[in-house]
Amino acid sequence: GAVVSQHPSRVICKSGTSVKIECRSLDFQATTMFWYRQFPKQSLMLMATSNEGSKATYEQGVEKDKFLINHASLTLSTLTVTSAHPEDSSFYICSARDPGAGNQPQHFGDGTRLSIL
Amino acid sequence: GESVGLHLPTLSVQEGDNSIINCAYSNSASDYFIWYKQESGKGPQFIIDIRSNMDKRQGQRVTVLLNKTVKHLSLQIAATQPGDSAVYFCAEIGGNAGNMLTFGGGTRLMVKP
Numbered sequence: 001g002a003v004v005s006q007h008p009s010r011v012i013c014k015s016g017t018s019v020k021i022e023c024r025s026l027d028f029q030a031t032t033m034f035w036y037r038q039f040p041k042q043s044l045m046l047m048a049t050s051n052e053g054s055k056a057t058y059e060q061g062v063e064k065d066k067f068l069i070n071h072a073s074l075t076l077s078t079l080t081v082t083s084a085h086p087e088d089s090s091f092y093i094c095s096a097r098d099p100g101a102g103n104q105p106q107h108f109g110d111g112t113r114l115s116i117l
Numbered sequence: 118g119e120s121v122g123l124h125l126p127t128l129s130v131q132e133g134d135n136s137i138i139n140c141a142y143s144n145s146a147s148d149y150f151i152w153y154k155q156e157s158g159k160g161p162q163f164i165i166d167i168r169s170n171m172d173k174r175q176g177q178r179v180t181v182l183l184n185k186t187v188k189h190l191s192l193q194i195a196a197t198q199p200g201d202s203a204v205y206f207c208a209e210i211g212g213n214a215g216n217m218l219t220f221g222g223g224t225r226l227m228v229k230p
Contacts, residue, residue: 006160034217041125043206043220044161093160095218105151105210106218108160 003027004096006109013084014117020080021112023094029074030096034106035067038091050077084116125204127225136194138224140207143188148211151218152181152192155204164192169211194226202228 005024013019023033031052036044048069049057056069066088068080077096081088091113095106130136142150148169153161167174167181167190174181180193190207207221 004160043125043222046217046219049217095160105149108153108162110160111158113158 003098004094004107004109006094006112008112009110010113010115012115012117015085016083017116018080018082019084019114020078021092021094021114023077023079023096023109025075025096025098025107028096028098028100030077030098031074033071033077033094033096035069035077035079036093036095038093038111040091044093047079052077081114084114086116089114089116125223125225127227129227129229130197132197132199132228132230134197136192136197136201136226136228138192138194138205138226140190140192140221141188142190142207142209142221144209144211144219145185145188146211147209149209150181150183150190151208151210152179152190153206153208153220154201155206155223157203161206164205197226197228199228199230202226 003026005026007022011019033050035047037047038044046059047062050069050071052071052074058064071077091111093111095108097106151166152164154164155161165176165179165181167183172183178195182191194201204223204225206223208218
C-alpha cells in the first residue's frame with residue numbers, strides 16, 4: 001500500500017487563490033521530504049527540500065514566497081501555492097525518505113494536479 | 118549544469134517482446150542510480166536500483182545495466198506486458214547533489230497487444 005499520501009489529488013481554482021497541498025508519510029517518520037513539479041510530457045523537477053523543524057531549502061529559480069513549505073511534524077509537510085496563476089498549473093509531487101528503508105531513497109506520493117483558471 | 122537525461126521519446130513494443138530503455142548521465146560523481154515507472158496521473162514507482170560499484174543488477178523481469186565508462190544506464194524488461202506501459206525515468210544521486218534525486222527526461226513505453 002501507499003506509504004506516502006498526498007492530498008488533494010486534484011484542485012481546480014480561480015486565479016489569485018492560494019492552494020495548500022499536504023504530504024504525509026504513513027508508516028514512518030520523515031525528517032526530510034521533497035517537493036517536485038512536473039509539467040506535461042516532462043520530467044520531475046525538484047522545487048525544494050522540506051526539513052522538519054527548520055526552513056526549507058529551495059532550488060534555484062523557485063520563489064520561496066510563492067511556494068510556502070511547512071514541515072511541522074515528522075509525518076507532514078505542506079506546500080502552499082500562494083496567489084496562484086495559470087502558469088502555476090502543474091502536477092505537484094512530494095516524496096519522503098524513510099531512514100529505515102534499505103534500497104529506496106524516497107517514496108513518492110501520487111501527486112496533485114493543480115489547474116488554475 | 119550537469120544532468121541526467123534523455124528527452125521524452127516513445128518506445129513501442131509488441132506484447133511478449135523484450136524492451137530496452139536507455140539513459141545517459143553526465144555527472145561522473147553519481148554513485149547511485151534508480152529506475153522509476155510513472156503511470157498516468159500517479160507518482161513515480163521504484164523499479165530497481167544499482168550502485169556504481171556494480172555493472173548489472175537483476176530483478177523480477179527487469180535488469181539494469183550500468184556502463185560507467187560511457188555514463189550510460191539501461192533498463193531491460195523481459196516479456197513486456199500491457200501493464201508495463203508507462204513513462205520510465207532514470208534518476209541519480211551523488212556527487213555535488215548530495216542525497217537529492219536528479220531525474221532524467223523519461224521514455225514512454227507503449228506495449229501493443
